[in-house]
Amino acid sequence: MSWIEKLTGSLEQKKQFKADRRRIEALPAPYSEAAAALLRYFMYYGGVTDGDTMITMVGDLADLWERAAADGTPVRDIVGADPVDFAETFAEAYTGRRWIDKERARLVEAMDRAAGDAT
Template sequence: MTNIKNSINNMIKDKQRYRQFLKDVKQLPTPYADTVTALTKYIWNFAGSGAMMDVLEEVLHIFQESAADQVPVRQIVGEDPVEFAENIMAQYPEEMWLIKYRKQLRQKVQEAEQK
């Protein structure tokens, strides 16, 4: 019963965090908000659990600081926004199914080589 209660509480907290995240994104200047929205959509494609808010909040924090310092969006994400997103996601391997499956594939090939 305690596990169910904890799960429900976590879901409610995550939903509240996500709502706040969306509000915070809307407060960013347009190029920053649009970029965070695009990154969010991309990152969600690889989400493996409910712990995605940590990833999204990190992205938001980077863009909030950059917007305050008037750092151009292209300077934040670099030449390849996919590479930027992948670097962020790589910091959260437990939350990303893609990274998990990449790791498993590498491990399976290594095991196969040893046979």
């Protein structure tokens, strides 16, 4: 890994992410709109810190919508009546580390110490 990648992250991952975004942008409407909205939501909700996991998730998202577009599957048949539930269930299927994981561990440790349960 070069020094620049240590600062900015993997250049290969960035290339793959951009390629998958282009795949999403190239989809016909309404699939491109749905996939782009989900991707935007993942950037806020997911908090995935592992680059490999994020790349896999975005690639799978592009695959899903490419198949839906090819088959003519209606958007609601994919996301259902609750798109937030769909998005969060989809994102949670990717078990990479998330920003909140560190804070959850800190909270548990703090409560253990406060309760006198610390070992």
